[in-house]
Amino acid sequence: MSKFKKKKDGGLPAISTASLPDIVFMLLFFFMVATVLRDTSLLVENQLPPADQVEKLKKDRTMFIYAGAPSEQYKGKFGEEGRIQINDAYVNLDAVQPAVKEYINNLPEELQPRVVIGLKVDTNTKAGITFDIKEELRKANALKIMYVANAKNEDL
Template sequence: MSKFNKKKGGELPAVNTASLPDIVFMLLFFFMVVTVLRKDNLMVKQQLPKADQVEKLQKDRSVYIYAGKPSARYQEKYGTEGKIQIGDKYTDVTGLQFALTEERAKLLPELQNSVVVALKVDEDTNTGLVTDIKEKLRDLNMVKVIYITTPGNELTDK
């Protein structure tokens, strides 16, 4: 009689699932960290003009103002005339002061006096609307204004 017996049947051993919860939580944590949530729901058309000299903007000290005609899904409700959007709400020139003060208050206290206003203006927007925005910004002493564009050259990229 021998001490060693051959295995009967060629069955595979059961899969060890002890480390499965660790892997699931690691994946969950990874996707929570790398997922970027969109801050604003764009309600205006944004076909930005092109510029050949662009720089990256520091997002921690900026307030975004979107200007343009309402996008296709909002035209029935708001019409086709140029609108101003701050955050997720439309505002007019008279309500701009309140909206900008509210957005400035959301920034860190040490950055509230050095706010950079970023204008994302559709290329088909009326210049009068942009002038009205700039006058309100001057009244609020928010004079650091930049225009957001797309890289390229308007003359050669057509």
């Protein structure tokens, strides 16, 4: 009969951390690529109307103006009436023209004549606000205007 010796338990082996920096950098790179940064925080309700023919434009020469009732968190402070938002702030009607001119002047010279103003107007907003914005855009000589809408789903 042979005798077998039992090995003494030496504990757990040490965990190799040699590949840890590779994993960390791979995760960092993934989140840098996959993260989308938001341009503007919406301060107004913005349920866009449906449209039959929708065309996508490049954002390099497009300025967006939002119009609608203040969102739920701002209704107590600004009321229920429709408001105009440019960038991340509410603006009065008389501030539309200077904001558009400033945007156009900050663009490269070759894009300045091709600027398009995108109006993102909530479906429940009164037409008077849209008309007033268009008048201010005419004064600023920003005559290329597009109305932003959602593509209509035929499945519904």
